Amino acid sequence: EAGVTQSPTHLIKTRGQQATLRCSPISGHTSVYWYQQALGLGLQFLLWYDEGEERNRGNFPPRFSGRQFPNYSSELNVNALELEDSALYLCASSPPPAGAVNTQYFGPGTRLTVL
Amino acid sequence: QKEVEQDPGPLSVPEGAIVSLNCTYSNSAFQYFMWYRQYSRKGPELLMYTYSSGNKEDGRFTAQVDKSSKYISLFIRDSQPSDSATYLCAMSKLMDTGRRALTFGSGTRLQVQP
Numbered sequence: 001e002a003g004v005t006q007s008p009t010h011l012i013k014t015r016g017q018q019a020t021l022r023c024s025p026i027s028g029h030t031s032v033y034w035y036q037q038a039l040g041l042g043l044q045f046l047l048w049y050d051e052g053e054e055r056n057r058g059n060f061p062p063r064f065s066g067r068q069f070p071n072y073s074s075e076l077n078v079n080a081l082e083l084e085d086s087a088l089y090l091c092a093s094s095p096p097p098a099g100a101v102n103t104q105y106f107g108p109g110t111r112l113t114v115l
Numbered sequence: 116q117k118e119v120e121q122d123p124g125p126l127s128v129p130e131g132a133i134v135s136l137n138c139t140y141s142n143s144a145f146q147y148f149m150w151y152r153q154y155s156r157k158g159p160e161l162l163m164y165t166y167s168s169g170n171k172e173d174g175r176f177t178a179q180v181d182k183s184s185k186y187i188s189l190f191i192r193d194s195q196p197s198d199s200a201t202y203l204c205a206m207s208k209l210m211d212t213g214r215r216a217l218t219f220g221s222g223t224r225l226q227v228q229p
Contacts (some may be wrong), residue, residue, distance in 0.1 A: 004158070042121075042221030043159070043203065056216060071121075090158050102207045102215035103149065106158035 002027065004107035006091050012113045013081050019111045021076040025093030030076040031055075033094070033104055034066060038087040045090075049074055081114045088112075118142050121204055121220030130229050134191040138204035138220045141185065145218070148180050148208035150189045153222065154200045162189070162202075194227045201225070 005024045013019050014047050034046040045058035049068035063079040072093075078085055088111050092104035121138045128134055136150075148164055151159035165171045168182045178191040187206075191198055205218040 012220070035219075043219040045217075045219075048216075092158075094139075102147070102159055102217050103164055104205075105161060105216055106151075108158045109156075110154075 004091055004093050004105055005106040005111050006089075008110060009108070010111050010113070012115065015081055015083060016115050017081050019076075019078045019081060019085075019112055021089050021091075022073065023076070023093075023107060024073045025091075025092030026095075028095055028104055029093035030072055030096045031094045031102075031106070032068055032072065033092040034059075034074070034076050035090045035092065036087045037090060037109070038084075043090065047076065051079070078112070083114050086112060086114045117221075118145075119204065119206055122140050122223055123221055124163075125224040125226055126192060127226045127228060128194055130196060130227055132152060132194050134193075134194050134198070134225060134227075136189040136202050136204075136223050136225070139185055140187075140206055142206075142208065142218075143182075144156075144186070144208040145195050145206035146209065146216070147177070148187045149182050149207070149217075150176075150178055151203040151204040152200045153203060159203055165222060184214045191225075194225075196227045196229045199225055224226075 001049045007022045031050040035043040048056040066076040068074045088109045090109045091108045117202040118141045123166045149164040150162045153159040171178045175192045179188040201222040207215045
C-alpha cells in the first residue's frame with residue numbers, strides 16, 4: 001500500500017513569493033492534515049481537511065491556506081513568504097471516520113527554504 | 116501552559132539500555148494516546164497507540180498510560196543505535212464537531228550510543 005506522498009521534496013523561494021505544496025493521502029483516507037515543523041521545534045498544526053472541507057485551523061495567519069480536491073489530495077499555499085516560514089511541512093492522512101482514533105500517517109515532508 | 120508537555124532531551128544512552136520516554140498532559144478529555152518516531156529529515160512514523168490506562172507491548176516497545184496522573188510513557192528495551200530518533204507523543208480528543216483532534220508533544224531526541 002502506497003503511503004502519503006508529498007511534492008516537491010525541497011522548495012526554495014525568496015521572501016514575498018508564494019509557495020504551493022502538494023499532498024496525496026493513502027488510498028481510502030479522507031482526512032488530510034498539514035503541520036509545520038521548524039528546526040528544533042515540535043509539530044505545529046496548520047490545517048485539517050476532511051471530505052473537501054476545512055475542519056480546523058491552527059494559530060497561523062491567513063496567508064497560510066489550502067484546499068482539498070475531490071480525490072482527497074490537498075494543496076497548501078503560503079503567500080507573501082517570510083524568512084521564518086522556512087521549515088519542514090508535513091502532511092498526514094487518516095481514514096474515515098476521523099472521529100474514531102484519528103491515527104495519522106505522515107508523508108516525508110516538503111522542506112521549504114525562504115531566502 | 117501547553118496541553119501536552121514533553122522533555123526535548125537529548126537523551127543519550129548506551130546500546131542495550133532500557134529507555135524511558137514520558138509525556139504529561141493537562142486535559143482530561145484526551146482519550147487515545149500515541150507514540151510516533153521521527154528519524155532526521157523524515158516524516159513521523161506511528162509506533163503504537165493505546166486507549167485505556169495500563170500497558171501495551173509491541174516487541175521491544177511498551178506504552179504505558181496512567182490517566183489518573185495524566186502521564187504516559189514509552190519504554191524501549193534493549194535499545195539499539197537504530198532507535199536513535201525523535202519520539203513524539205500525541206493525544207486524541209473528541210471535538211464539538213464529533214471529530215477527533217490530535218495534539219502532539221514537542222518530541223524527545225534519543226541517541227543510542229554503540
